[in-house]
Each structure stands twice: as C-alpha cells, then as structure tokens.
Amino acid sequence: MNNIFRPKLLSILREGYSRKQFGKDLVAGLIVGIVALPLTIAFAIASGVPPEKGLITGIIAGLVISLLGGSRVQIGGPTGAFIVIVYGIVQQYGVDGLIIATFIAGFMILIMGLARLGSVIQYIPHPLVVGFTSGIALIIFSSQVKDFLGLEMEAVPSDFIPKWAAFFRHLESVNLSAFVISLGTVLVTLQWHRVTTKIPGSLIAILLSTLAVYFFQLPVETIGTRFGAIPSTLPAPHIPSVDFETLKHLIQPAFTIALLGSIESLLSAVVSDGMIGGRHRSNTELIAQGLANIGSAVFGGIPATGAIARTATNVKNGGRTPVAGIVHALVLLLIMLVFAPLAVHIPLATLAGILVVVAYNMSEWRAFLSIARGPAGDVAVLLVTFFLTVLIDLTVAIEIGMVLAAFLFMRRMAKISRVEVLPDIVYPHDQYGELLEEPLQVPKGVEVYEINGPLFFGAAQNFKQAIQDIHRKSGFLIIRMRFVPIIDATGLHNLKELIRDFQVDKTQVVLSGVQPEVFKALKEGSIVEMLGEANVCSNIREALLRVEALRRD
Numbered sequence: 001m002n003n004i005f006r007p008k009l010l011s012i013l014r015e016g017y018s019r020k021q022f023g024k025d026l027v028a029g030l031i032v033g034i035v036a037l038p039l040t041i042a043f044a045i046a047s048g049v050p051p052e053k054g055l056i057t058g059i060i061a062g063l064v065i066s067l068l069g070g071s072r073v074q075i076g077g078p079t080g081a082f083i084v085i086v087y088g089i090v091q092q093y094g095v096d097g098l099i100i101a102t103f104i105a106g107f108m109i110l111i112m113g114l115a116r117l118g119s120v121i122q123y124i125p126h127p128l129v130v131g132f133t134s135g136i137a138l139i140i141f142s143s144q145v146k147d148f149l150g151l152e153m154e155a156v157p158s159d160f161i162p163k164w165a166a167f168f169r170h171l172e173s174v175n176l177s178a179f180v181i182s183l184g185t186v187l188v189t190l191q192w193h194r195v196t197t198k199i200p201g202s203l204i205a206i207l208l209s210t211l212a213v214y215f216f217q218l219p220v221e222t223i224g225t226r227f228g229a230i231p232s233t234l235p236a237p238h239i240p241s242v243d244f245e246t247l248k249h250l251i252q253p254a255f256t257i258a259l260l261g262s263i264e265s266l267l268s269a270v271v272s273d274g275m276i277g278g279r280h281r282s283n284t285e286l287i288a289q290g291l292a293n294i295g296s297a298v299f300g301g302i303p304a305t306g307a308i309a310r311t312a313t314n315v316k317n318g319g320r321t322p323v324a325g326i327v328h329a330l331v332l333l334l335i336m337l338v339f340a341p342l343a344v345h346i347p348l349a350t351l352a353g354i355l356v357v358v359a360y361n362m363s364e365w366r367a368f369l370s371i372a373r374g375p376a377g378d379v380a381v382l383l384v385t386f387f388l389t390v391l392i393d394l395t396v397a398i399e400i401g402m403v404l405a406a407f408l409f410m411r412r413m414a415k416i417s418r419v420e421v422l423p424d425i426v427y428p429h430d431q432y433g434e435l436l437e438e439p440l441q442v443p444k445g446v447e448v449y450e451i452n453g454p455l456f457f458g459a460a461q462n463f464k465q466a467i468q469d470i471h472r473k474s475g476f477l478i479i480r481m482r483f484v485p486i487i488d489a490t491g492l493h494n495l496k497e498l499i500r501d502f503q504v505d506k507t508q509v510v511l512s513g514v515q516p517e518v519f520k521a522l523k524e525g526s527i528v529e530m531l532g533e534a535n536v537c538s539n540i541r542e543a544l545l546r547v548e549a550l551r552r553d
Contacts, residue, residue, distance in 0.1 A: 029327025
C-alpha cells in the first residue's frame, strides 16, 4: 500500500518546505481560487444543478485532491467535461441519483488506483480523447445558446438536433441586453490578459456585468431569479437513499464518470509535469480523485477531476506544491461563507459567455483537424466518437470508440505480422540486427520460415494459412521466431495444430530464436513438451545443427 499511495504533500513536507515557497503558493492559491469561483458556479448551472453544488465540489474535492494527490500542482474541482454526463443523469434520475452515481464513481476510481491502473489509463487512444472532448465542447456551447441570447423559451430539448431547431424557432425573442452582456463577457475573458494576468478576465466580466444589471436594472435573468438564494454554509454530510432498480441503472453512468475523471485528471497531471519538470504518481492521484468524488458526493457535490486550465493558472502564478491547491479550496470556502448572498445578482448571460470561452478552449480544433488529416483508422475513431458524443450519448461514444480503436489496432498488428520463406542461405543476427557470423547454408530437404510480428489472435489464422499455402513437402521445417515478441492463446492453439498436422505428414518441426517470454508461453501451452525441448533452439545455428542431428538419427 505504501508504494501505491504516496501523497506528494507528505513527501514535500519531509524534504523541507520553505517560507519563500509558502508565499508563492499562497499567492497562486488565492488567484486560482478567484479564477475557480465563476467556473464552479457556471459548471454547476450548466449541469442542471443549483450553483452552490459547484462551490461545494470545488471546496471539498479540491481540498482532498491537494491533500492526498500524487501531483505537486494539480487543482481539482468540477470541469466542463462532466457537464454532459451530469446533465443527463439529473434529467433522468434527479440530483439524488447524481449524488449516488458520483459516490459509486468515486469508489471505482479508488479501486483503479489501488489496482495500479494509473499507467494503463494513459494508453487511451488520442483520437478517442480528442473526439469526445470536441463533442463535449460542442454540446456545452449548444447548452448555453438560450442564456447567451436571452431567448424566451421554456424547456430546451435535450437532444442536439431538436435543441438547435428550437433555438431557430425562438430567434425572434432574442434579449438584446443579454446578448450584449454575453458578447462583452467573451471579449473581456479572452482579452483581459493584455491588461494583466494577475486577475482573471472572467472575474472582471462578472463584476462589470453584475454592477451594470444591478444599477441599470437591465431586464436579464440572474442566478437569484432562477435559483433563489445561494446557501452561505456547507451542508451536513448525507447520502440519499435509492432503490435497487435505480442503482442498477446508475452503474453505467457512474463508470463513465470514473473513466472520464481518471483520463482527465491524469492528462492534467501529465501537462503540469511538463510545465514544472516534475513527475506525478498516477496511482496515488487516482486514489485521491476517488476519495475526492466520494467526499464531494457525501456533501451533495458533483463529480470532480483535475482541472487543466486551473492547474496551468496555478503553475503560471508560482504554485509548486499542493499547498496552493489547499489555499484555493479555502478561498472558495471563504467566498461561500461571506459573499454567497451577493452571487445571486450575477447575470446568467455572463456565465453563458464564460462557458462559451470554456467550450472554445475545450474544442481542441487544431488537434481535431490534425488527426482528420491522418491515417484512415484514426480519422474513423475521431469522427465516430465525436458524432456519437454529440448525437447519441457520451457513454456510448466512449464504449464504441474504444472497441473500434481496439479492432483497428488489432488489424494493424495483424498486417505487420507476416510469414516468409527464407532462401537456401540464412544470416545469423543478434537481437539488434547486427550480423554475428558468416551466412549459413540450409541443407536440401529443409525449409526455413520466419515469423515477423506478434502471434496473437488477430494474426494467428493468417500465420497458419500462410505456412499451409507455401509449405512444400519436406522432412524438416524450421520456424524462426526471433521477431515474435508475444504469443497469445489463439496463437498457441494454431501453432499446436500446425505442428500436429506436420507430424502427421512425418515432417519434423524445429523452432528457432524463441524469446524468453514466448518460450514460457510455449511451455505452459504444452508445445515444448509436444516438440521436445531439444527442438526449441535459441538461434538459427543451433536449429540447423539440431536438424543435422535429427537427419543422422
């Protein structure tokens, strides 16, 4: 357990923590806390839950992730990636169902960390990640059109195409005040860095728009008019009860939350490693993320993960230890305790403008176009995942995207796995391809075949068919396996059947250049016993000598 769970905070405190670094972390945490304020509220509202749910998540999950995480600078909290999932769960099962799904997802992520799956999750194909991330960005943008334009319409359809059809039907009801506020928010958020990078543009946009709406009594919706007052205290810990039938239906969305949260948190940790020259502990990070989601659910929050934008803000402002993340969570708590009553005056058009910027930053359109110009298999994974995310469901998109990526990978591996017949002269090489000695003559009546590539179920049948097609009747057959890194159960089965067929034809089979891992698999699969260990040779010279010995017998 000690090797799996090693929080970075404890390691840093043992190494020594200076007052100078504390000053930098304090400033960075303060700035990140201010940056997180509008985002946590906006993500909550866009997800279909009251605004305080986002604040609770930023406080509880942000604190746990920084206290127990495996990254020096990771900032945790609600993110835009979860909006689609959370909104769907809330619509179908209510807020209580969301809390239960988040609670279950927390345990799933925790188990992933304890099972040392931190490094495995990093192998999710890049086209798949870009596909669903871009899809989520488009859905977030679509979800904000109503508030961005101030459209007068009741319930907005949840499906993508009916939603946009409804928007076009209500275009005549555009609220000019709301539209100007939204557009101004986008411009201030994107351009404020030209004035200063110390104060986020989103916060300036909130302050300016809120003052304008309050003093000029502009006819736009605010947090207060839609949701009422924001509580200024943390709720008591509580897990709602749920019937078994509902629980069964929540397992799938909980798994999606767990998978997406794990991917995003580890991607954020990898990005931050590159920024500070550090190295995160992936399994520790997953354990902390799992505990953070459990804690968030207990206090009525929503799913949380590592937030790339807030983590980058932390690094850029001097944060180098988890103390900055702890300060960020405490700043959010202070804001909730003191300033929550004032937040009711924030216009929803402002939050819509902030989320439009978030959607743009999430879209990864440059990466999308780059992959779209690449190999056909990657393009297929990208587009399938993207369109399924937008038109059907994120869970379905990830499942089908993973299956498609796996099939395409197997197809590629099967293509590079090939069998070729060698001429009468063979060349002994070492594992690096260097020629060891003079070429060797293959005696008459002896055939030498070489297998290149993994001998797994995707390529095993091709291997068997290729040898059967090119095999000429001969008394001895050498199968050179120096370039076979792995062999699975299907490969073992087909190889065993092939050897059995050759033995029926009175053809003696000798294996050459078997790698240690492959030899272990051959032994466990009874092929070594079937051939005789003397007929499994370490190199081609030994194999030819073995054939000579068999011919003399």
